[in-house]
Amino acid sequence: MSKVALITGVTGQDGSYLAEFLLEKGYEVHGIKRRASSFNTERVDHIYQDPHSCNPKFHLHYGDLTDASNLTRILQEVQPDEVYNLGAMSHVAVSFESPEYT
Template identity: 85%
Template sequence: MTKKALITGITGQDGSYLAEFLLEKGYEVHGIKRRASLFNTQRVDHIYEDPHVEHQRFVLHYGDLSDSSNLTRIVQQVQPDEVYNLGAQSHVAVSFESPEYTADVDS
């Protein structure tokens, strides 16, 4: 049976490397990425699969770590065997502008 992994921060350096590693191990990988004005997926573009193709092994979901109801929906939908929380608000200037949001997301 194929294991499923859910990775927050999939488009970051560590998340994208972990996704590649797990795909090589035969996992089905689901990643959560924050909605942004740019489709910031260059670190995972080479493993991205068309969402309309059946039996895809790499799936992106939109979500924000501060939105617990959306995260719950994704976990219920995916039913992962493993969860890797690598998501964070990592932009220093934004962290000073929004300290409460940063604390909520990064902790």
């Protein structure tokens, strides 16, 4: 049985590289992406798999790192062996104004 990894910030540069690496190692990878007005999935489009296909190894979940109940639900649903927290504020100026979100 393959290991299951959960990656926050999967659509970012580091998260997408990690997802690709873990998939190559045989992992089942679940990624959390924030809801936004644009899909912002360019970095993972090449590894995206239709969730209705047979045994997909890559899954995307919508989530907000400030919403504990949402994160708890995802953790209970996915039951990962490993969690990689790469999610962060992507705008430098905003991160200085609201450091609690980085």
